[in-house]
Amino acid sequence: MNIEEFREFGKASVDYIADYFENIRKINVMSNVEPGYLKKELPEETPLSGESWQKVLEDVDKVIVPGLTHWHSPNFHGYFPTANSFPGIVGELFLSGLGCISKDWETNPACVELEVRMMDWLGKILGLPEEFLNETEGPGGGIIQNAASEATLVGLLCGKEKTVKDTVLSSNLTEEYIRTKLVAYTSKESNSSVEKAGLLASVPMRLLPTDENGSLRGHTLFTAIKKDKESGLIPCCVVATLGTTGTCAFDNLEEVGEICHKEGVWLHIDAAYAGAAFACPEYRYLMKGVENVDSFNFNPHKWMLVNSDCSAMWFKDTKSVEKAFKVKSTLPKVPTFEPEIHHWQIPTTRRFRALKLWFVLRIYGVEGIQQHIRRQIGLAKFFEQLVTSDGRFEVCISSMGLVCFRLKGEDCLTRALLDGVSNRKKIFLMPYILREKLVVRFVICSRFTQKDDILFAWNEIISVVEEDVYPCTKNMSKDMTMKQKVKKKSKPSILKSLDPSNIRSTI
Ligand SMILES: Cc1ncc(COP(=O)(O)O)c(C=O)c1O
Incomplete structure (x- = not known):
């Protein structure tokens, strides 16, 4: 690749990434691929002669992006945030460019x-x-x-x-x-x-x-x-x-x-x-x-x-x-x-990691960083209010950008909620065991998340509860416990992680 091709490849890549962020709200936060999907998409061997950058970029779009969990989607509420910002991205480009x-x-x-x-x-x-x-x-x-x-x-x-x-x-x-x-x-x-x-x-x-x-x-x-x-x-x-x-x-x-x-x-x-x-x-x-x-x-x-x-x-x-x-x-x-x-x-x-830190600190300034933190905590508080206002739920913990909540009653209800959400793939949530009860961890992660996205997440949760969780409990036959009935509807998913052998500790 010569320097002119590098310029073209670089500019096309920045455009690709900008488009990705511009459209991130339209993409489902969780991917649809099955384990092992990439093996079918890629050749077994390195190409003998080099390929064009256009072909590589095409494959990023066709093969890689569909297999991503979109951590910067406004609908990603799992784990904790992994940082991303435009000054941070350019800083990373510089530090690897200067090399x-x-x-x-x-x-x-x-x-x-x-x-x-x-x-x-x-x-x-x-x-x-x-x-x-x-x-x-x-x-x-x-x-x-x-x-x-x-x-x-x-x-x-x-x-x-x-x-x-x-x-x-x-x-x-x-x-x-x-x-x-x-x-x-x-x-x-x-x-x-x-x-x-x-x-x-x-x-x-x-x-x-x-x-x-x-x-x-x-x-x-x-x-x-x-x-x-x-x-x-x-x-x-x-x-x-x-x-x-x-x-x-x-x-x-x-x-x-x-x-x-x-x-x-x-x-x-x-x-x-x-x-x-x-x-x-x-x-x-x-x-x-x-x-x-x-x-x-x-x-x-x-x-x-x-x-x-x-x-x-x-x-x-x-x-x-x-x-x-x-x-x-x-x-x-x-x-x-x-x-x-x-x-x-x-x-x-x-x-040269200090370079991207310098970019971020200068371009945001102390006030910009404070605003980011306070805004995300404010969004978590807004979500907490939505949960509290619905008598079917209880908020168990709210700290910084994290809210832990559950459906009142047996764990199987919250389990069915998590399963339903994970099957629909529109928002990303995580389970946690708190004081021996199953809870949902909801974290404000993406810097793109706004009040409307919180409402979107809340409506999605309510819709799963009303369409998947409660109908299931209403149709219970007399000889079936709520636990058995709800379990019947759920597909195995992210909740596999709740196998006791996978859990280290709980409060
Ligand atoms: C409290 C705490 N410590 C450590 C880690 C691990 O961080 P890292 O990936 O930077 O090692 C995490 C990850 O979420 C965390 O929440």
Whole structure:
């Protein structure tokens, strides 16, 4: 492909993507394809001679787009948002177009210096304590990681190594022995990536119970630490969540932080989704106690309009990170710039992710970001009001852009509702088990979602209830339980995930 063809291909692709967004409301959010569909559409081998870009673009339209779940459809209400914005898309185009990676400063001065500055902009937007910022005198600093899961692993590894080094100095135990006694803590409601970080770091991760609001409390952590210490174990890390995946619950950071501080245990915060809300001062009370945190992470690539991947992580003391990770370069190097952020990550090199963050922060500005967050929370409140106004439903939880609700009565009704919605494919919802009851998770995800789309979703839910769920219960024969009858109408679908073997935890 020569440079002229690149221009044409690039322009045609941007037009394609613009058309895709312009028409996204007209497409069903869920695809109609069956598992394995792509195998039939694609040849078994790579073409021997190269094909035209026009042919490739044609196949994107014909083969790829029909197999997509449209995460940016205004009717997508599953999981949490994955960020997308026009400045974010162009930023991603630039970072891959310029194509430079970085390691230390000399490998790419702009990349390192923009990232250092962007992490300070971002830290200030969230109202993080100054000691976390790169520009502040002292050992604090921030870096962009690739995912919240990776940030949790980095936080845990830092806590692990710091504890080993501190315990070697303060006891007569050997390093080998200490490593066999380490233990870490999180709540049962934390993301599965936290448990996985424990496996990857070879540190047992205790999944502690939460209170009735899904929040990890100080006394629960204190009791677990005390018990472990009495049996000779050495606590090294706590991973607290601000905005859990299931119900967007907030661990009690004030209580948990105080215990970590007293016990000298590394405290990592996973605020993957809800961290973006701290851009709005009215939500900062939820991070009260943040001064006791050692590492803090949130994903601009979830709720802050920066296309994936972009996961922001700050450390209070980057020296302990360097003690844990810093190794000498394979090729001889003299450091020329501080901070040496490449020592605070797992990969050796990094993409120029700060560029797309810069595009988004400049083009939206702080006010634009605050408006986005507040608008989405407002839409969730609007949906909550619709649910509350219908006596057949109950709202179980409403937090940030998430509303959990259910049909009153047996779980089979809500199950039939979820099945009906998923069979019609017009809106995307997720199930969750909350306090042993089946609930529907409804999240405002797409930045295109407006009030009319919420009404569309609500009408779709009502229509499934009236056409699929209730007729089914009315026609029940006397010897049939409601559970059996509703089940008969439902096809297996997304609810397969509710098999107990697939569920890790519930409040
Ligand atoms: C609270 C929380 N932590 C971590 C993750 C995983 O994020 P990532 O895909 O960036 O690793 C999620 C995903 O939704 C999440 O909700």
